[in-house]
Amino acid sequence: MASPASRLVPSLPRLSPAALTTGSRSPWRSLRTPSMRWWSAANLVSNAGTWMQLTVQNLLVLQVTGSAAMTGLSLAVQAGPGLLLGLLGGAAVDRWPRKRTATLSQAGLGTVALVTAGLVAFGALSVPALLTLAAVTGVIATVDAPATALLGNDLVPTKDVPSAIALGSAVHSVGRLAGTALAGVAMVAFGPAAAFVANGLSFAFVASVIPFLRLIDKSGEPGARPVTAEKPAEKTAEKTAEAEPEGSDGTAREGLRYFMRRPRLVALAAITGLGAVFGRNYALTLAVLVTGPLAAGAGAFGTVSTALAVGGIVGALLAGVLQRPSVRMVAALAGIGAVLQIAAGLTPTLALLIALVIPMAVVESVSDTAGTTVLQTDPPAHMRGRVLGVWRSLSTGWGLIGPPAIGLLMELAGARAALVVGGLVIATAAGAGLLVHSRRTTPATPAVSLTKATNAPKAPAAQAPAPLAAAA
Template sequence: MDVSHILLHSYSRQSPVEFYTDSLIFRPVRSRLSPALGSLRAPSFRWWFLSQVLSASGTMTQGVAQSWLVLRLTGSGLDLGILGSCYMLPVLLGGPWAGALVDRVDRRRLLAVTQVLFILLAGALAVLTFTGAVRVWMLFLLAFVTGAVSAPDGAARQVYVLDLVGGERLASAVSLNEVVINVSRVLGPATGGIFLATLGVPFCFVANAVSYLPPLAVLLTQRRRAGRGAAPIRRAPAGPGAVRAGLRYAWSTPALRYCLLMAAASGMLFNLGVGLPLLATRTFHLGGGGYGLMMATFGVGGVAGALLAASGRGMPSGRSVRLLALLTGISILATAAAPLASMAFAALGITGALSIWFIARANTLAQLRAAPSMRGRVMGIWVMALPGAQPITSPIVGFTAEAAGPRAGFGLAGAALLLAAAAGWRSLADAGVATEPAAGVTAAPDRSRADVAAGRPEAPALQPTR
C-alpha cells in the first residue's frame, strides 16, 4: 500500500467538517508553532524554561510587596521612585563590567551563585518584615544590592540559553523568554495581591526566595550541554581593558550599535508603570480596573508577539528588525493618538505583539552577530540599555507627560524608536550573514547564513593581529 492510499484511508474516517478543520486550521497552526517551540525539545532548556516561569513570577510578587511596604512606611511617591532607581542604577552602570565577567567565567556556575544570592536577599527582606525591624533605608540598600546581582545575572541568562540550545534554536529560546516575562506580569502581581490580602507582606518575600530554588536545582543538576552546532565557549582574558574593548566593539559594529539604541528607546515603552497609568486615568478616565485591563491587553499581545518571533528560523535579518522597529513605533503613536478607549485597547494589543516580536528578534540578532569572545559583554551592554536605561528614560517620559500631556508622554517611546530605526536603517539593510569579528582580530572567510544561524564556530583562520 503506497502513501496516497494510507492518507486516503486515514482521511476517509473523518467527516468533511473534521477534514477541512484539520487541513485549514489545525495543521497550519501546528506547522507555525513547531519552530516556535523548537527550543523546548532540548531537555536542559525545557527544565530551565519551566523554572524561569516560577522565578520571574516570584520576582514580580516581591516587587508588588516592596512597593506596598514603601508606601506603608512613608506614604511617599518619591520614595517609590528612589526604590526603583536603587535597583536600576547598578544595572545601568555595571552592565559592561557584568558582561566582561560573563565572558570570563562559566555561565552555569555564575547563575548558580546569583540564585543563591537572590535567595539570601529575599530571605533578608522576609526576616526584617517578620520582626518589624524594617526601615525604608534598608529597602533602598537591599534594592541596590539586588540590582548589583541582577547585572551579571541578566547578562549570563542571555548567553546561557545559547549555550543550551545553539544558534539554530536561539530565536525560539529568546522568544519563549518573552513569554515567561509576560506570563509573570500576570501571575506575579496576582500572587502578590493575594498574599498581601491574606498572609501579609513577609510571605511575598518568602515566595520569591522559594521561587529561586527550581532554577538553582536545574543549574546544579545539569552540566553544560551545548545545543546542536553551538560554538565552544571561548573565555575572554581578564584585565582592565576588557570592558573598554566590549564598549568599543559594540559601538563600532553598526548593527549592534543600532540594536542597542533601539533597545534603550523601547525601554520607555516597556516601563509601563510610568506612561500607561497616566494615559489610562487622565486621557481615557479609566479607574484602576481599566488600567489593569490595559496592562493585561499589552501582556496578551506580547505573548502572541513572542510566539511570532519564536516561529522564525535561524538568524533574523537586519531588515526584519528595522521593519519591526518601524511598525512598533507607529503602533505606539497610534495608541497615544487613539480618540476612544476601545481603539486604544486594540492599538495597545497590537503594540504589545509588535514590540515583543521586535525586541526578541533584535536580541537574537545581537547575540548571533556578536563574536563569541565578545558575546557576554555585548549582552551586558544590552542589559544596561534594557532595562538599565530606565532611570534615565522614565523621568523623561514622566516630565513629558506632565508638560505636554499623557498622550505625548506615552508617544515619546514611539518617536524615539522611529528615530533610532531611521538612524540605523542603512546599517540594518543587510541580511545578517556574518558574525562581526572582534577588534584586533583578522576576520576569517565569510560564513554562510546557515553556519551563523546554527552557531557554528568561526574557521580556525582567526588569528590575532600584531
C-alpha cells in the same frame, strides 16, 4: 565506538548556513531539549516568586518609610548598579564558568530575599537596611542577568535561540500573572514576609536545577572555534563560552571597545534607545490618555493593560518562529510600532485604542525577541557577557531617562501630542536607517561608454558591502 563523553550531550550534526534557516518553525521547538524544559520550569517558578515579592515590596516600603519619594529611591538604588557596573558584571560572566556563575548568583539573590523576609517578620526592616539590601540585589543582578540569559541559550542549538528567548518571554508573562495573584493570597494568609520567603525559595530551586543542565556543544556550527575531540562534551560546551582567543585581554574595556566598533550593535542600541524613551512607556502615556482625553476611568486602563499583556504573549509565540532575526528587522518593526503609536495618539474612542494596543504589544514583543537574539548570537562566544553588560548599562540608562522625558513632554504638549511626536521620532529614525542600509547594500552599476568599451580598462570588482550591511 562512541566515547563516554559523547553520551553526556546529544551530538549535533555539522550545520550548513542553509540549515540555520530551515527545519521546524514551531515556537516551542526549543523545548525538544530536556534541559530547556527543566530550565523553563525553573524560570516559571522564579518569575512567579519575583512578582510575588515585587507586588508586596512597594507597599511594604511605603509602610516602613511613609514616603513615596523613598520608595522611588529604593528602586533607583537597586537599578543603579546596572547602570554603573553592568559592563563589569558582563566581563565576570565571560571569565567565569557559566553554570557555576549562574548557580552562585541565584543563591545570592535567594539569600538576600530570605534575609529581607527575616527582617520583615521580626519588624526589624529599617530604611538603611532596606537601601543596603536593594543595592546588594542590584550588584548581584549585574552578574546574574547575563549569566542566566546566556546559560539558557547554551541549552539549545543556535537556530533555536529565538525560540528559547521567546519561550522565556512567555514564561515571564505567565509568571507575572501567577505571582501577582499569589501575592495577595500569601499576604492575607501569612503576612508580607511570605512573599519574600517564596521568592527566596524560588531562587534556591533554580540554583538546584542548574548543575544538572546539559549544555549543547555548538563547536560544529558555523563560526564556532574548533574544539579538541578528547575533551568531555559537557566540559567542551561550557569551555567554548569561556575560551579567550589569542590577543584578547578579557577586560571590560575590550568589551566596550568591541561594542562601539560593531556597527550593527550600535544601530540596534540607537533604535532601541529611541523606542524606550519616546515609545513603550505605555503604563504612563496610555494611562494619561485613557483617564484624560478619552475621559475613561481606572477600570478602563485596566482593560488596556490586559490588552497589552495579551498582545505581549501573542507576540512571544509569533517570535518563536524566528530563526535568523536581524537589526534591519528590528528597525522595520520599530517603524511599524511607531505608526501604531501615532494612530493610538489620534484615536477618538477607547474601543479603537484597545484594538490598536494589541498589535502594538505584538510588534514590541517580536522586536524584543529579535533584538535580544542579535545581542546573544552576533558577538563571539567569549565576548557575549560583556556585550550584554554594555546593553544592561545602556538599557538601565534609557529606562531611567524615558519616563521623566515623556512625562515632561506630556506636561508641555498633552498625552496625544506626546504619543504622536514620539511615534514620529521613532518612525523617522527607523526609516532613515533602513534607507541608509538599502543604499549601502545596493551595488553600484558602473557606467561604460559603448564607443570606448573595447579600449576601456577592466572594471574593478565590486567592493564588499559595509560591515553594517553585511551583518544585518
